[in-house]
Amino acid sequence: MTSEHFDAVIVGAGFGGIGAAIQLKRMGIHDFVLLDREDDLGGTWYVNHYPGLAVDVPTTTYSYYFEPNPNWSRLFSTGAEIKQYADDVADKYDVRRHIRFNTTVEGARWDEEAKVWRVAIAGGDTMAARYLFTATGFLSQPKLPDIPGIGDFQGRIVHTADWDDDYDATGERVAIIGTGATAVQLIPELAAKAADLTVYQRTPIWVAPKIDLHFSERAKRLFARFPLTQRIIRAVTDNIYEAMITIGVVNYRVPLFRRLNISAMDLCKMNQFFWIRDRELRRRLTPDYDIGCKRPTFSNRYLRTFTKPHVHLQSDGIERVEADGIVNADGTRTAIDTLVLATGFDLWEANFPAIEVIGRDGRNLGKWWRETRFQAYQGVSMPYFPNYLSLASPYAFLGLNFFNTMEYQMRLMERLFNEVRRRNATTFEVTEAANDRYLERMTEMLAGSLWTIGNCASARSYYFNPSGEPSLLRPMSTREAIREASEFPLTDYQIA
Template sequence: MSVGNRGAEPSIAVVGSGFSGIGLAIGLREAGFTAFTVFEKAEGVGGVWRDNTYPGAACDAPSHLYSYSFEPKPDWSRRFAEQPEILDYLRHCAVKYGILPHIRFGTEVVQAEYLPGSGRWSLHTADGERHEFDMLVAACGQLSNPAVPSLPGRDAFTGTAFHSARWDHDHDLRGERIAVVGNGASAVQFVPLIARDAAELTIFQIETHWISRKPDRVYPRWRHALNRRVPLAQKLSRLGVFLWFELLLNPALIAPRGRALLSAHIRAMCRFALRSVRDRGLRDRLRPRYEPGCKRILTSSEYYATLNRPNVRVVDSPITEMTPDGLRTADGEHHPVDTVIWATGFRSQDFVAPMRVVGLHGQELNAAWKDGARAYLGMAVTGFPNFFLMYGPNTNVGSGSIVHMLESQAAYIVQAARLLADGVKSLEVRADVLDEFDAAAQRRLSTSVWNRGGCDSWYLDGDRRNTNNWPGSMTGYRRRTRRLDPSDYRLERRHRSPSPT
């Protein structure tokens, strides 16, 4: 489909080249747009799958669903693809769909400022350059900025320390005393691999998690051949996984009804996995006291077994300070270590960090979000015309594939670009539309397991407002974003006065 009848084609800036940025770039190009630029601070595409290269890094959503619907990969090596294969897939998509010429690698956008007179965005890069665009899209993702706790004495530590998302592959861990701070999604993947060669490995457990066995398997060659010769086979596999999330798991996370049965099923699976820990006392310390699904349910078939190793131990007492040669915990014990690996997740509320975004009347986006991040359909914010987010507030899925959500957002943003191509100077979501959407979303989230399950998680901000999760199904989000309704926006046409709101 072409852009259609228009005057000047709008120029579009996309910040980030992960699944969000590449997917949008493909959507724009397929729609006939050519005046778009993807700004990428690194030297390659891939986003979180480029940055997270820790041992064992893999996706916990099945490969056939965790990929673009328009670009199936018939030869996924296994049911849950590992980081190198997912990164290769993204590189393949960028090459196949002609996106690479549109990407400016090694260019970090540090500030973006809206210019009301022209209806354009002024972008400032770290190297001192300035660029103007008609539309700005932040495709930075929710899991791009590592979180490292500010502990007393951190600068005094004389050993090696790095975050799991910035893995130091030049540092040899063999024979070392290693501290892993955190026990979440990344830790359960890399701990079993590094424990084999460590002299001592101490896991500082921040919170307990529900962990089930990972139903992973290698796909045989005949499956690859079948997928190529009979594409419907792969589509049916994708559909089956999609329906499992949509019809069974997702409703139980969001709606109170029916949650008890699924909760019992998940508890049984996770407790079965936990039985592989031989120490009864440790089993009790690992068992969560909150409802399954309140936090992300983790999957690993090796983590619990690793805790049986004589060189591995789990510490529950909180870390109070770092010393030159170790960590001290609240119980007064000092733990000598050579290397600290921060498995402490990401600053999930920083949807555009470290970019500074300034909209109408000099208002910064962070100031607009002082009471919690919110955006209409997770994409549009009042006071910030011609600006859209991908994987923004309340678009994370507690079960399913974020790629499905990103495809929905890309299609919606392409419609916004068409409005600019048809003579619209600026479009700004109406305040009442955003307020109504946000209130409805928070009402529905208030009864979800994420808000009522008895835990603290990265889904909630400091005021326990759920700023991350979508309060519905993937299908429901696709339906809500299928058509951009111009009446939801305050439109200003070129050489015309603003439309009534």
């Protein structure tokens, strides 16, 4: 057993961890380590590499504001390009040398006497750190379906988060479970090769047309030479997405804004009609919840895939899986060679928190959240957890874009750590009063949102915690979140 000491330990080397590392360097803190269980950086953009993987937010918006990338090939870039962007940013800011791969963190415990976090590593090693950051992301723990007989299936089973790059669906009978954002990208790719494809749908998804522009080499050179041109495009895409969230979702109680939400659903229905003329098929593919209750998506291929004769939509449910097929809830049987699981991620049970975190006076973070309510001041801090920022917490996720979340969190880090340094202090901890006020405020703001007063009961969205509260989301604009992170009362923290 070995023990090392650092100023800071960051758990996770995805975009959240990389952003935290960059901010620490900006503040003059260089004695830190990033720990990641994978063998490369990038988080979900390294783990996921299924066919068709692409970002569903324009890459002009889906990137660090301080680090625009002139080399995107398209407005909605591929997963490979996003992964390359992570590599390039980590190299530019010299983050890679701080990363230790193939390192699984089992838990962390606050040592009140020494005023450090004791971080337990699989295999028996430990680390001590003055500061602890968990940047484990929201979508890091794959969810496996609990279907009778699935363990008896004799064919190939592939989860989208553990894709086998050698797998070729050509000529096979394939079944895919799930019709979320991942499946929307993957299903057309499978349909192009499989002899027969059955799509098992529990919850339909709203699908809007995808306006995907190609950036020519001339455009890339223009972006590189005159970065302002790309920032202008980003301003457009940023404002469009801000309007989608703040107008159509956060302020849903306003009648005019509610009408705009209905118009968005009408657009998706028009998109359905354009691709699918079979009325019954359209009915089965149409959600019965309001758009925005769960993450919508964009595609020009998904809906028309269901018009192909070898593609079948099964929306009646699954009774059981057998050695060579699936028995459907309607009594029919589907023989298959490969079962693809596009069943998403276990966000609330396995990721809040992703590791065991024990704070002051032995408070267990996961247990506390479940016994009280999921809560985090400014989406990062909890009372009884000194010197700890959880970057994937309740009320952290801002709109549809993780990079906006990271932007305000980096601003909060700067304000908080500068004050700690100014006071020559050892610890910071959010006060219970400030945390309670923030939770009450988030509850009040969400009360007028689509997620609370809209028709979301059947959405089965990961936005909602097990108690039915939409506490993943921070119900405000990016500008407002950044302003709060830059100006929050320093008295909200005990700094000593």
